[in-house]
Amino acid sequence: MNDYRMIIDAEQCVGCHACEVACKQEFGAPLGYFRTMTLYLDTGSYPKVKRDFLPLMCRQCESAECMSVCTRGALSRVNGIIEVDESKCDGCGDCVSACSIGAIYVNPFSNNAEKCNLCSHRLEVGMRPACEETCVADAIKVISSDAEIPSDAIPFKNAPNDKPRTLHIGANELMKQKLRAGKNFSPLNYEINTWAEKDHE
Secondary structure: OOOOEEEEEOOOOOOOOHHHHHHHHHHOOOOOOOOEEEEEEEEEEOOEEEEEEEEEEOOOOOOOHHHHHOOOOOEEEEOOEEEEOOOOOOOOOHHHHHOOOOOOEEOOOOOOEEOOOOOHHHHOOOOOOHHHHHOOOOOEEEEOOHHHOOOOOEEOOOOOOOOOOOEEEOOOHHHHHHOOOOOOOOHHHHOHHHHHHHHOO
16 A cells, blocks of 8 residues: 655746646546646736746645545545545535635536546556646655655645645745635636736726
């Protein structure tokens, strides 16, 4: 048995969104739905402006709320990864409501809950997850031993009782304002509409 967890170095991320694209291609996520999303946040004012990035996906939490609320027993932990059993899932969405960062969605075509599972099917055959494989900045890494955890990697929490197993390095805590507990990742996080409004101010 392995005990997988993910380490994400936000300080290395360049915001290319390759992890999102690779994930959507790997799993065929429907348009507008994401297992992985790279958030961005602009801070400061001209001429001292900075854009931070934060790759985010299911954090495989200890004492995960999504598992607790699932009455069908469709969520279970295998090798440290929370997996969805599609044969048991009825698409009720209780797990979506329970997630504090929005890392789960119900596929409108299959009516099954879907989320990051660290590409467990790839790990089983010795491959790296699609997001890690495609990351141009080496900002994403899956490990199988606590001895591999960097000293500066910490949990990114959006609720006091969150217990993420996925750890982040250099995550900007202000990113939390972009998240909506109980709502799956939104393409509106890219704020294209907001940019348009600013152009006409």
